[in-house]
Amino acid sequence: MKAPLFTGAATAIVTPFREERLDLNAFGRLLEMQYAGGVSAVVVCGTTGEAATLTPKEHEALFRTAAERIAGRMKLIAGIGSNDTQKALAMARRAEEAGADGVLMVTPYYNKSTQAGLIRHFAYVADRSGLPVIVYNVPSRTGVGIEPETYAVLAEHPNINGVKEASGNIAAFAKTKALCGEELNFWSGNDSDTVAMMSLGAKGVISVASNLVPDAISRLCRLCAEGDYAAASALNERYMDLFSLLFCEVNPIPVKTAMGLLGRCSGRMRLPLVPMQPEHEAALIACLSRHGLIL
DSSP: OOOOSOOEEEEEOOOOEETTEEOHHHHHHHHHHHHHTTOSEEEESSTTTTGGGOOHHHHHHHHHHHHHHHTTSSEEEEEOOOSSHHHHHHHHHHHHHHTOSEEEEEOOOSSOOOHHHHHHHHHHHHHHOSSOEEEEEOHHHHSOOOOHHHHHHHTTSTTEEEEEEOSOOHHHHHHHHHHHTTSSEEEESSGGGHHHHHHTTOOEEEESGGGTOHHHHHHHHHHHHTTOHHHHHHHHHHHHHHHHHTTSSSTTHHHHHHHHHTTSSOOOOOTTOOOOOHHHHHHHHHHHHHTTSOO
16 A cells, blocks of 8 residues: 555646746745645646746756745645656656655657556656656646556556546546555546545545635545535535636646736746637636635
């Protein structure tokens, strides 16, 4: 049985920019907001953090800043995903040196891989890193998904702690859970799937919405962990409009726009991400108002 790296809510945190540079002061404030909201962990330099547009020095600066500001109060998970296995390993080593508690490693994109290649890709880094590895499955972005039988092989590796599962395929997750038992931990990779996945044994969620409402997402996970699925479902329904609108355009365009509207950071993004379409932004503003975030 593998102890999960964390339980409950983790935030896939945005990366604030001021003009073209990192805004590390705003980043520190966002980390404090997450701690105050009760989240268990933060994922730095993930998809929501626009990792694909960050330089190696920027990755390292964000890892180190997060480690210093968190100071052990939450788990720090460093995004190291790459379609180049050697680059992923290099980032894992930088994350370890910076003080991360674990790494999040997405399936290779563009050049993709066979299932056998996925196993070797993840195992190569897990063999050479001192940090626990969380595999990230998001086939809608990468063009390749992890099969249940592949998960069963990955579960045998002592340094592969678990999976951020964002395929949206609950039936496949149920099959995977049956194959892996407690040898692989799972977290929902979609806010809208958290209740369903936790009812089947997931340990929590790696969330986009918790950038905005960390207290609500933390409470949602807590209710599920306590077995109060009636209350969890009611809370899930309350925020389903927000969960949906945060993906009405490519993530992290909506959440970054919302953070700007709320004054939490500039809301600036790097190309190829562009400002939100006006009709979508209007719907987002109305949603934030309904939830009392914009008065």
